[in-house]
Amino acid sequence: MNSPIQLTEDERDCYQEITNVAMGQAADRLARLLGVYVVLPVPNVNIIEVNEFKMTLKSLEGNSTVSAVCQGFIGAGIAGEALLIFNDASFNDIAKLLDYPGNLDRHEELEMLMDVANVLNGACIQGIGGQLDIDFSQSHPVVLGQHCSVAELLSQRENHWQKTMAIEINYTIEDHDINCDLLLLFTEDSVLHMNRLISFLLED
Amino acid sequence: MPNKVLICDDSNMARKQMARALPDGWPVEVIFAKHGEEALSLIKEHEFEVLFLDLTMPVMDGYTTLENIRKDDLPIMVIVVSGDIQPEAQERVKKLGAIDFVKKPVDQTRITAILTDYGIYRGTPNE
Numbered sequence: 536m537n538s539p540i541q542l543t544e545d546e547r548d549c550y551q552e553i554t555n556v557a558m559g560q561a562a563d564r565l566a567r568l569l570g571v572y573v574v575l576p577v578p579n580v581n582i583i584e585v586n587e588f589k590m591t592l593k594s595l596e597g598n599s600t601v602s603a604v605c606q607g608f609i610g611a612g613i614a615g616e617a618l619l620i621f622n623d624a625s626f627n628d629i630a631k632l633l634d635y636p637g638n639l640d641r642h643e644e645l646e647m648l649m650d651v652a653n654v655l656n657g658a659c660i661q662g663i664g665g666q667l668d669i670d671f672s673q674s675h676p677v678v679l680g681q682h683c684s685v686a687e688l689l690s691q692r693e694n695h696w697q698k699t700m701a702i703e704i705n706y707t708i709e710d711h712d713i714n715c716d717l718l719l720l721f722t723e724d725s726v727l728h729m730n731r732l733i734s735f736l737l738e739d
Numbered sequence: 740m741p742n743k744v745l746i747c748d749d750s751n752m753a754r755k756q757m758a759r760a761l762p763d764g765w766p767v768e769v770i771f772a773k774h775g776e777e778a779l780s781l782i783k784e785h786e787f788e789v790l791f792l793d794l795t796m797p798v799m800d801g802y803t804t805l806e807n808i809r810k811d812d813l814p815i816m817v818i819v820v821s822g823d824i825q826p827e828a829q830e831r832v833k834k835l836g837a838i839d840f841v842k843k844p845v846d847q848t849r850i851t852a853i854l855t856d857y858g859i860y861r862g863t864p865n866e
Contacts, residue, residue: 545751545752548750548751548752549752551750552750552752552753552843555750555753555795555822555843556822556843556844557822558822559821559822559823559824559825559842559843560822560824562823562825563823563824563825563826566825566826566827572825572827572828573825575794575795575822575823576795577749577795577796577797666844736752737752
C-alpha cells in the first residue's frame with residue numbers, strides 16, 4: 536500500500552489561492568465571450584476517494600440532467616483531467632447570449648458546450664500551470680455525455696480515478712440561469728510532485 | 740508608533756504574498772484580517788494608512804466590506820487585491836470607493852507605484 540496522499544492546511548490554502556487566480560483568468564475570458572459578469576466562488580480543494588467523488592457529483596446534479604466535457608492535461612510530471620459539467624437548463628440562456636436563433640438541436644448544444652469548455656478549461660489549466668512554471672499540454676476535449684445523469688457519466692470513467700485531489704469551482708453567471716461546475720482532478724503521483732513545487736511558495 | 744497597514748484575505752498564503760509585496764524597508768506595522776467582518780472591527784479600533792482587500796472571501800466578501808466602509812464613513816483608503824480580473828469587478832469596486840485595483844499574484848513594483856501615487860508611501864528613509 537502506498538502511503539495516502541495528504542495535504543497540510545498550508546498546502547490546501549496554497550492550492551486554493553492558485554486556483555483562485557486561475558479561475559479569475561478563466562472567468563474573465565468567459566465574461567468577455569458572453570458579455571456577462573461571472574460570479575466567482577471560493578474554490579474547494581479536497582483529497583477524495585472515488586466513492587466520495589460520486590457523492591460530490593450527485594450533489595451538483597440536483598434533479599436535472601447534465602452534459603459534460605472532459606479534457607486531459609499533462610506536463611512536468613503532473614497529469615490530470617478537467618471535467619466541466621453543465622446543468623442542461625443552462626443551455627437556453629447561453630444560446631441567447633451567443634445569439635443562437637430558435638430552438639437548439641443537439642448538435643448546436645454540443646458546439647456551445649465545446650466553446651465554453653475550451654475557454655474555461657484552457658484558461659484555468661494554463662492559469663495554474665503559469666503560476667507553477669509548468670507548460671501544460673492539453674488533449675482534445677471529449678464529450679462524456681449529453682443529457683444524462685451523473686451516475687451515467689461516471690460509469691464510463693470509474694476505472695480512471697482512484698484517489699485524487701479534486702479542485703471544484705462552481706461558476707454562476709449573474710442575472711442568468713447558467714450554472715456549471717469545473718472539476719480539476721489530479722492523480723496521486725501528481726499531487727506528491729506538486730506539493731514539492733508549491734513548497735517554494737510557502738516559504739516564509 | 741509606526742503607521743499601520745491592514746491586509747484582508749482569507750488565504751494565509753495570499754496575506755503573506757501581499758505583505759512581501761509592500762515596499763522594502765517601509766516602516767509600517769502590518770496587521771492581518773481573514774475576512775471583511777474582522778477587517779471592519781479592526782478599522783474601528785485602529786488607524787490604518789491603507790487596507791489591501793481581497794474580494795472572494797467567506798463570512799463577508801470584499802464588496803460588502805466596501806459597502807460597509809462607505810456606509811459608516813470609515814476613514815481608510817482601500818486598494819482591492821483580487822484574482823477576479825473581469826472589467827466589471829474593477830468598475831464595481833471603484834464605484835464602491837476603492838482607490839485602485841491590483842490583480843493577483845501581486846507584484847511589488849505595482850504596489851509601490853500605487854502607494855507612491857496616492858502619497859501613502861514616500862520612499863524609505865536612508866535610501
